[in-house]
Amino acid sequence: MSLTLRDAINRLLGRQPASASTAKQRLQLVLAHDRSDLNPELLQQMRREILEVVSRYVELDLDEGDVSLATEDRVTALVANLPIKRARDVVLPASAAGA
C-alpha cells in the first residue's frame, strides 16, 4: 500500500482518495479469478486444505494468513502468505526420513 502526496492532501481535506489505484487493485483481483477459472467454493476448499497440511508442521497465525490468487503478465499464481507462530515437533515417517 503506497501513499502519494495527493492521497495525503485528500485525506487531510476529508476528500475521497483518487480512484485509479482502487480500480487497478480491483481489476487485478477479479482478473486473477477470471483467468484461473476456479470457482470460489473450490478455491475456499483448497485454501482450507492447504492450511490444514501446513498446520501439521508449523503452528500458523490463522488470523493473518491468506491464500489467494495473484496475476501478472497474464500468468496467474496461487500466493500463500502464512505467518508461522512456531514450529511443531514433527516426527518424520521412516520412509520420508530415509529419502
Add this chain to the structure above:
Amino acid sequence: MAAETRYILICSGKGGVGKTTLTANLGIALAKQGVRTAVLDADFGLRNLDLLLGLENRIVYTAQEVLAETCRLEQALVKHKQQPNLALLPAGNPRMLEWLTPDDMKAIAAMLGDLFEVVLIDCPAGIEDGFKNAVAAAREAIVITTPEVSAVRDADRVIGLLNTEGISPIQLVLNRVRPKMMANQDMLAVSDVTDILALPLLGLVVEDEQVIVSTNRGEPLTLNGSNSPAAQAYTNVARRLRGDDVPIVDPSQERQGLRAKISRLMNTKIF
C-alpha cells in the same frame, strides 16, 4: 489468395467502446495511404459499419448471397466513393434465416484475399457465436478498450480466447482517454492498462467530441483530413500497422509548465 493479405480482427468484448468507429476510421486511413482495404462487418445481428461509413443506402447483397452464389463478390462489395481503395462487405443481414458458420467466414476471407491487401473484420460484442465466426476469418487482432474496469475486464477475456485460437500478433488500442482525469489519477493510467493486459500499445485515442459529429454525418474523421486529436490518432494507428515508427505520446504526461510540475509532485510516493 494473395499470400501477403493481412486479416485483422477488431474486437473488444464489451460493446460501445469504439470497435466500429476504429474499423471505419482505420479502413479510410489505410485506403488513403494507398492500401487496398476491405472492411468486413461480422456483426450482422446489429450491423453499423455501413452507417459510420455513410454507405447504408448502397448495400444490396451481403457475404451470404456471395456464398449462396446468387451474386458475385464484386456485386456485394460496396466501394467507398471518395476512397475507392476501400470497400465494405456486410457478412449478412439481421433478417437472414441461416446463420453463417466459421467455415463460411473462412471462405469469404479467402475470396477477399484475392482483391485486397488488408481485411479489417469488425467483430460483434460478446464472446459467443458471432465472435467465433469473426475470429475464424482472422490471423491477427486489435483489441480496443477504454480505461474503465468493465471494459478492461472484458478485453482480458477476449485476449484469452484469441490466444487460445492462435491469433498473433494481438495489439491494443486505448480509446476515450481523458488526459486530465489520468493526470489526477482518477482514471487508470496507460501503463496500468498495458501492464494488466500485457499487450503492446498500437494506439491511444483521446476522448474527442468530433467523433460523434463524424458519425452523425457518416464521414469518418480520417476521411477529410481533420486535424482533431482522434483523427490524428486513427491515422497514426494505420501508419503503425503498416510498420511506420510513429511514437505514442501519453497525453496525461504531455502537459508542460507549472501545472505539470505540481501534478508530478502530487503523484510522488511519500509512504
